[in-house]
Amino acid sequence: MLRRTLVVAGAIALFGVFASAAMANHAWGTYHWGRTANPVPLTVIDTTSSAWTSYVVTAVADWDSSTVLGLTKTTGTANKRCAAVSGKIQVCNSTYGNNGWLGLASIWTASGTTHIAQATTKLNDTYFNTSTYNNPNEKAHVACQEIGHDFGLNHQDESGADFNTCMDYFSNTGTNASSTDGTHPNKGDSDQLLCIYDPNTSGRTLNSTSTTGRAHACTGTGHVDTSNSWSKTGAGLVARPGSENVLVTHSGRITKITIVRYANPIH
Numbered sequence: 379m380l381r382r383t384l385v386v387a388g389a390i391a392l393f394g395v396f397a398s399a400a401m402a403n404h405a406w407g408t409y410h411w412g413r414t415a416n417p418v419p420l421t422v423i424d425t426t427s428s429a430w431t432s433y434v435v436t437a438v439a440d441w442d443s444s445t446v447l448g449l450t451k452t453t454g455t456a457n458k459r460c461a462a463v464s465g466k467i468q469v470c471n472s473t474y475g476n477n478g479w480l481g482l483a484s485i486w487t488a489s490g491t492t493h494i495a496q497a498t499t500k501l502n503d504t505y506f507n508t509s510t511y512n513n514p515n516e517k518a519h520v521a522c523q524e525i526g527h528d529f530g531l532n533h534q535d536e537s538g539a540d541f542n543t544c545m546d547y548f549s550n551t552g553t554n555a556s557s558t559d560g561t562h563p564n565k566g567d568s569d570q571l572l573c574i575y576d577p578n579t580s581g582r583t584l585n586s587t588s589t590t591g592r593a594h595a596c597t598g599t600g601h602v603d604t605s606n607s608w609s610k611t612g613a614g615l616v617a618r619p620g621s622e623n624v625l626v627t628h629s630g631r632i633t634k635i636t637i638v639r640y641a642n643p644i645h
């Protein structure tokens with residue numbers, strides 16, 4: 379079975395840019411874990427080194443507080459590529475190079491659906507080993523954001539403004555290194571998970587305001603599915619010809635968004 383790969387990278391913020399507009403919702407497309415009932419029973423395999431353990435533990439606990447997610451954290455090992463594990467979220471760290479991203483979340487969808495079948499989070503120590511990024515608040519922000527993407531969440535904001543959610547591009551570096559804003563999800567994120575996964579929100583709008591005064595609203599599309607997407611086993615994990623990879627990268631003050639459409643399967 380072919381699966382397509384979508385990649386988004388993230389957490390990574392701009393300085394001195396402020397936006398007043400709130401995003402109406404921050405679902406990542408219509409991607410979600412297909413499941414027959416809530417909460418979604420997901421295993422998060424933590425393969426990170428000890429320098430990341432506490433941040434992964436906190437992020438998983440934060441996301442697990444959602445009523446629609448039932449997370450179990452385990453530990454394991456992975457190769458540098460952080461090859462995905464069917465039906466699970468795998469979290470890795472390594473020195474992935476000066477490639478412009480601090481963290482990268484990837485989801486694979488079951489062929490022909492928007493149902494997530496497996497996902498990974500990669501944390502790039504090439505940057506986190508430097509004094510600029512080797513900061514507890516920035517590490518917490520990025521770990522929380524990339525794991526959040528793996529549930530089908532996008533960013534609440536990409537301007538660099540402080541929404542006090544890990545799903546924004548506020549950067550806990552430089553003069554903001556001591557700020558703990560953005561180190562956890564906020565009410566807008568838990569609302570968005572309900573809008574995606576909870577059938578009781580279908581057609582209803584959930585509103586909230588963050589501690590930094592930023593509004594969030596989403597209208598529910600929640601439903602349950604006829605099968606669990608992770609039970610669909612796939613033979614090779616390749617990008618479907620013509621499928622889209624969305625790559626959002628950020629380094630320092632520069633945010634780069636690249637959409638790559640591959641002509642051939644990527645192995």
Ligand SMILES: [Zn+2]
Pocket residue numbers: 386387388389523524527533
């Ligand atoms: Zn991101």
Ligand SMILES: [Zn+2]
Pocket residue numbers: 410411412413493601602603
């Ligand atoms: Zn569905």
